[in-house]
Amino acid sequence: MVTKRNMDAFTIHTDLLFDPKKKVFVNNTSIVVSRKSGLITTVYQRKDSLPKTIEDPDIDLRGLCVLPGLVDTHTHILLHAYTEASSTAQMRDESLVERIIRATNHCRAALLAGFTTYRDLGTEGASDADIHIRNAVNRGLIPGPRIYCVSEALASSGGYETRHENAIGGSQVPRISDPCDGVVGVRAAVRRRLGAGADLIKFYADYRKRALRFPESSWPGCPEVMFPPPQEGLQGERNPNLLLFDQEEMDAIVAEAKAARAPVAAHASTAEAVTMAAKAGVTTVEHGFLSMEGSEAMETMREKGTIFVPTLAVIELFVTKAAMKDAMAQVKKAFDSGVKLACGGDTGAFAHGENARELELFLEAGIPLEEVLFSATVRGWEACGGEWCGRKFGWIEEGVAADFVGLGADIREDVGALRKVEWVMKDARVWKSGGHAMGMT
Ligand SMILES: [Zn+2]
Incomplete structure (x- = not known):
């Protein structure tokens, strides 16, 4: 037979x-x-x-x-390495056509580097282009990772914008967030994003929003302002990380998203923002690189089962060696105290295809190999929404x-x-x- x-x-x-x-x-x-x-x-x-x-x-x-297949839990498919062009130049000056062509290349680079899933946290000035890139991959038009994306991140008015000094003169730049305020306003914003086709919601719990108070020299020949307060990398009095939402607003974002079966990612640098976002019940906290010492941030994440995505690979680009050492020690402490961790590099700020950097830094921080691989697979699936993903992947x-x-x-x-x-x-x-x-x- x-x-x-x-x-x-x-x-x-x-x-x-x-x-x-x-x-x-x-x-x-x-x-x-x-x-x-x-x-x-x-x-x-x-x-x-x-x-x-x-x-x-x-x-x-x-x-x-x-x-x-590996999951990169924090990416920007529409950004390329900041060593090639600053984020401001990319968002303000590059054509949308060029950005999308670049994103197409990024998709391929990620997949060939073994990253079969991307949790993409914001187009940074390209509206909802990520949704359409995701669809193009899913329709088999281009090779790329499975993408879960947010379209635009939510921020309060004036919270997350491409800064420029010629508003009176009429210069316009693409917006980089969907601005929303108050409980009613943030609920409406969540509804707008989900209606546009987003898989998950991202909001900025805090940000360096006072960039124009002591503006940086941002065009050739622009004189430096005199005697600005000190700033070291991502923290300082010149442009401090400040809360963008109050607790009630964060709670409303999470409640609205979860009612629609969408996970929530919160950008949070300060311990205060980490704590508030975790209390609100977000799925993940992104960055959290400033000291959590003496705060309830770590304990709240552990209690609430929040996944911490420390994005060490991008922090490395901005901070001093000493600050990097502290950030890595904090990640190890989080691991030791039972906080869930996922690997997301903020890839895009550095080259797509170099995604493994985050795993390498987890290992350098002292997290055991098997746990690092778990963070880059199963935990990645959970960060993307787990059962809400509509597909199982990562094991x-x-x-x-x-x-x-x-x-x-x-x-x-x-x-x-x-x-x-x-x-x-x-x-x-x-x-x-x-x-x-x-x-x-
Ligand atoms: Zn990011």
Whole structure:
């Protein structure tokens, strides 16, 4: 009798695979996946040894260190490295066409680096373009990670804007937030974002909103203001981080979003903003790099089950070595005290494709490898909304998306393995093999 082979299903054979749910590396595991659904259908431990060569359509990943596809929990698909152009120049001066072409390249770079999911936290002046980029990926028009996006972040009036000094003269710049105030106003803003197609809501709990009080020299030949108060990187009296919303407003944002089954991310730098956002019940707190010492910030996050996304990779770009050391020690302390952590680099501020930097910094902070990988997979899924995502991804089990990364070295012995991405699969489709990108066909 000839059995007709099921062409929909194929098997991936591994000999070193990370299981993030159990937080262990397992040997000799095979995974059956469905092309049609893009999901894992069976996972089994092999008892018998495999033949030397594996035949199509099955895939042989023996010799690679295989992880579930990685989740970058804090990205900006529409930004490129600030070392190439400042965020102001990108938001104010670059054409929307150029920004979208760049975003298309970023999508590809992220996917080929093994990041199969992006939680994209704001277009920074490109309105709801992220929603349409997400749709283009989902429609198969361009390669890219699975994107969960916010369109525009919420901020109170005057809270988060591209600053310029020629408003009287009529200069206009694209807005970089959806401004809203008061309980009624913030609820309306959440409704606007969800109506526009956002997957989740982001709001600025605090920001350096008084930039124009002692403005920086921001065009060639612009004289510096004399005797400004001191400022070091992202903190100081020249442009301090100040609350943008009161507790009632934050509570209303979260209640409105959650009633619509949307998770909430809060940008919060100060301990006060972290505490208020966590009390409001946000899903994640972004940054939180200023000292939480002597505050209830960490305890509130732990109690409320808030996921902390410390974005160490972007903090590294802005602060002194000493301040970076403190930020990393604070992340380790958060981990030790039982605060949930997810890996999100604020990627875009540095190059898409370099997403692994956040994982490297987690490791440098002293967080165990298995926990770091958990933060970059399962916790990433939770940060994107968990069951509200409409798809499971980030671990290896029947019914979960077939997203995998094959590294060319054993990450337990070589941290650099995260930069040796040989093979990438998303939704049961291979995008990179033998270190080379695969075509769209
Ligand atoms: Zn960001």
